[in-house]
Amino acid sequence: MKVKILTLALILLGITEMFAQSGWNFPDNEKDSIYTNEKIVLYSDMMKLGNYKQSLPHLQWILFNVPSLNSSIYINGAKIFESLAETEKDPAQKRVYQDSTMMIYDLRIKYFNEEAEVMNRKSYTAYGFFKDDKSKYQELYEMYKKTFELNGNDVWDQNLLSYMDVVRRYKLTGGTIPDTEVLDIYDEIMSIVDTKMSLDKNVDRLERIADNVDKLLAATIQVDCDFIQNTLGPKLQQNPDDLKLAKNIFKLAFAGKCMEIPIFLEAIKNIYKKEPNYGMAKLIGDRSYVSKDYEMALKYYDEAIRNTDENIKQAELYLNQANIYSILDNKPKARHMAYQAIDKDPAKKEAYNFIGNLYFSSYDDCKKGVNEVEDRAVFIAAYEMYRKAGNYDAMNRAKEQFPAMETIFTYNMELGDPIRIGCWINESVGIQRRD
Numbered sequence: 001m002k003v004k005i006l007t008l009a010l011i012l013l014g015i016t017e018m019f020a021q022s023g024w025n026f027p028d029n030e031k032d033s034i035y036t037n038e039k040i041v042l043y044s045d046m047m048k049l050g051n052y053k054q055s056l057p058h059l060q061w062i063l064f065n066v067p068s069l070n071s072s073i074y075i076n077g078a079k080i081f082e083s084l085a086e087t088e089k090d091p092a093q094k095r096v097y098q099d100s101t102m103m104i105y106d107l108r109i110k111y112f113n114e115e116a117e118v119m120n121r122k123s124y125t126a127y128g129f130f131k132d133d134k135s136k137y138q139e140l141y142e143m144y145k146k147t148f149e150l151n152g153n154d155v156w157d158q159n160l161l162s163y164m165d166v167v168r169r170y171k172l173t174g175g176t177i178p179d180t181e182v183l184d185i186y187d188e189i190m191s192i193v194d195t196k197m198s199l200d201k202n203v204d205r206l207e208r209i210a211d212n213v214d215k216l217l218a219a220t221i222q223v224d225c226d227f228i229q230n231t232l233g234p235k236l237q238q239n240p241d242d243l244k245l246a247k248n249i250f251k252l253a254f255a256g257k258c259m260e261i262p263i264f265l266e267a268i269k270n271i272y273k274k275e276p277n278y279g280m281a282k283l284i285g286d287r288s289y290v291s292k293d294y295e296m297a298l299k300y301y302d303e304a305i306r307n308t309d310e311n312i313k314q315a316e317l318y319l320n321q322a323n324i325y326s327i328l329d330n331k332p333k334a335r336h337m338a339y340q341a342i343d344k345d346p347a348k349k350e351a352y353n354f355i356g357n358l359y360f361s362s363y364d365d366c367k368k369g370v371n372e373v374e375d376r377a378v379f380i381a382a383y384e385m386y387r388k389a390g391n392y393d394a395m396n397r398a399k400e401q402f403p404a405m406e407t408i409f410t411y412n413m414e415l416g417d418p419i420r421i422g423c424w425i426n427e428s429v430g431i432q433r434r435d
Contacts, residue, residue, distance in 0.1 A: 024070045074108035098129045116150040123147040127162040137170040153195045168220040183248045223256025233263035246270040278307040315345035349389045356385030366423030373403045377419045380429040402434040
């Protein structure tokens, strides 16, 4: 028996020496070191078998007697207490395990620092534990705030959405967070999302996170359009270089569907001056188009075109400009912009349809009243554009306006003869007849 005990002691002593060489802080006393090793073996073996309750007394002895032994005891300890909390049915005991998990994270920080990484883990675990417990919302809020301060762009992806949800829950249950602070937190989260997306990692997941963060913002702040226009609007007019205020107005107005108020457009323009980009320029163009400020719309569509290298996006913008020139009754310019759209994106069939409509509507403007076949050639030109667009209904409407066969004979002309269309169209077509 004494031989067995001696053998076990030697084995444990060997384990102790091995641990000592790999960063473990065992007691100086050999007897205490061996006993500590026994506790390590017992708690870790029980944990590996899933016997978390049986491992707990041995872990607790280590935590109490040798708290600076190794960070692994806190990593494993968090796993043990969290697992016990998940399976515990008694609410009181469940809370004991949950609070013990939080304490384990705090002790790991105390003895081994690693605060940023530990706070990432602690916040995520705490959110799962306490997201439905109103009494914990302030604590959760402060915990997440610290986590983001410590980690910046290294905050876990899964903590991005949960932070916004914590803010929502805390504020809507009486937490003293002003709307401006909510917006600051939203800005912080979205800035981190943008940075992470720029690294081209998990982009799809981050886009889903961003969409849900937007929805949580709208659910957190009660947006009043009059407040934005009449309270925040004058402040922006007094401080047009206040980029943060302009962005807050933009987000609040967007969340509250207040895009029609004048200050929304002004805020976008102020943002664009500081941070020019395709999206903002297009948005200004779109809002100006809706408000019938066509000169402004054309200007910012040009800005948007310059701010993107994507042909499909440029094609869309050119077609938007074509529509504006059509409204302004500048058909040559409208056609030119439509062809620009086709040049950028040959698959943009609606541009051909647009040109077809321009031709179809030009009969009264271009007819001379001398030769009906020549006058009706605009419909043949329209037909050809509709054909390229694949618009069969419009092709049929145009064909109904072709000259009749007897009319063609009347003017001593034949099918297929070329006709030059003057006016602004200035194209040649072959004569066709209606059915």
